Amino acid sequence: MILKTENLSHRYGASWAIRDINIEIAEHGIIGLLGSNGAGKSTTMNIICGVLNQTEGKVSINGADIRKEPELAKQHIGFLPQTPPVYLDLTVDEYLTYTAELRLIPGNRIKEAVAEAKERTGIAHFSKRLIKNLSGGYRQRVGISQAIIHKPKLVVMDEPTNGLDPNQLIEARKLIREIAQDRTVLLSSHILSEIHLLCKEVIMIESGRIIFSDSMDAFNNYMQPQSVLVSFVNPPSVNELKQIDGVNQVEYITEKQARLFFDGAEDLTERIIAAGMQQNWRIREVGLEKGMLDDIFKQLSTQSNKNI
Numbered sequence: 001m002i003l004k005t006e007n008l009s010h011r012y013g014a015s016w017a018i019r020d021i022n023i024e025i026a027e028h029g030i031i032g033l034l035g036s037n038g039a040g041k042s043t044t045m046n047i048i049c050g051v052l053n054q055t056e057g058k059v060s061i062n063g064a065d066i067r068k069e070p071e072l073a074k075q076h077i078g079f080l081p082q083t084p085p086v087y088l089d090l091t092v093d094e095y096l097t098y099t100a101e102l103r104l105i106p107g108n109r110i111k112e113a114v115a116e117a118k119e120r121t122g123i124a125h126f127s128k129r130l131i132k133n134l135s136g137g138y139r140q141r142v143g144i145s146q147a148i149i150h151k152p153k154l155v156v157m158d159e160p161t162n163g164l165d166p167n168q169l170i171e172a173r174k175l176i177r178e179i180a181q182d183r184t185v186l187l188s189s190h191i192l193s194e195i196h197l198l199c200k201e202v203i204m205i206e207s208g209r210i211i212f213s214d215s216m217d218a219f220n221n222y223m224q225p226q227s228v229l230v231s232f233v234n235p236p237s238v239n240e241l242k243q244i245d246g247v248n249q250v251e252y253i254t255e256k257q258a259r260l261f262f263d264g265a266e267d268l269t270e271r272i273i274a275a276g277m278q279q280n281w282r283i284r285e286v287g288l289e290k291g292m293l294d295d296i297f298k299q300l301s302t303q304s305n306k307n308i
């Protein structure tokens, strides 16, 4: 087991930030921790990485208890906190050499470890550059370098793609996928599509509790389409649209585009198109809409409350 948390709970002052978080990760690949702002993602990650001491519960990394055997446990863990822990006045080489020392890499192997981490994250050409003169995307790569410099089995990344521009995002995702090829990456995000793109497993946390933990495929079952957007050249009336079998509600978003809500109706798209052809609505586009993250949260929260 690479990571195991047992009934992990933490409170700041009187209020609990997380309650009874149980996570078990045995395989390689990318696992997503999904939750809205304030759900408890950072608290969970900080405890897993030994940066914050939990109020209750236990964390084991590769079988070692992070509180009882911190040195042993931390050998197997790399951490990229929400703000990359870089020193702006050091060069990339100076900073990575320093982090290699912190990670207790033997002196005669530090140069090699620094070179390898830079190579993996594509920053070798910036070795002598001061970190303050790097762009946000490259600073973050330096942050990732320090997280993998000791070749840990588990890399924990707190919102690693937050605040990156579209190009940096694509590069960052590519890098994270590469890093996860031979280890486990646990990453957090409040953006569903981000977790969707990257992760094979998802742990969803809301108000400090896990409300879903399973494969991405299983998660997708909660995202059944419930509405369809249709654009017309000759828009019909709401009543005409309601006559289509399975449609139970209609709202026009613009003059020419309507949202049709339906209940588990099969072949609905085909029926809409057929009706459109018959009555000359001249349909330009039909697109299924997936449930919004808020709805999924609501759905899952109600279900988990029922199970308690």
Ligand SMILES: Nc1ncnc2c1ncn2[C@@H]1O[C@H](COP(=O)(O)OP(=O)(O)OP(=O)(O)O)[C@@H](O)[C@H]1O
Pocket: 012, 013, 016, 017, 035, 036, 037, 038, 039, 040, 041, 042, 043, 044, 190
């Ligand atoms: N140092 C602290 N002192 C008091 N309360 C805190 C502290 N850090 C976090 N909290 C509270 O604990 C809860 C969980 O916060 P946490 O930062 O873990 O959530 P998060 O899911 O990471 O959210 P975000 O994406 O906004 O960082 C929130 O209600 C937050 O206000």
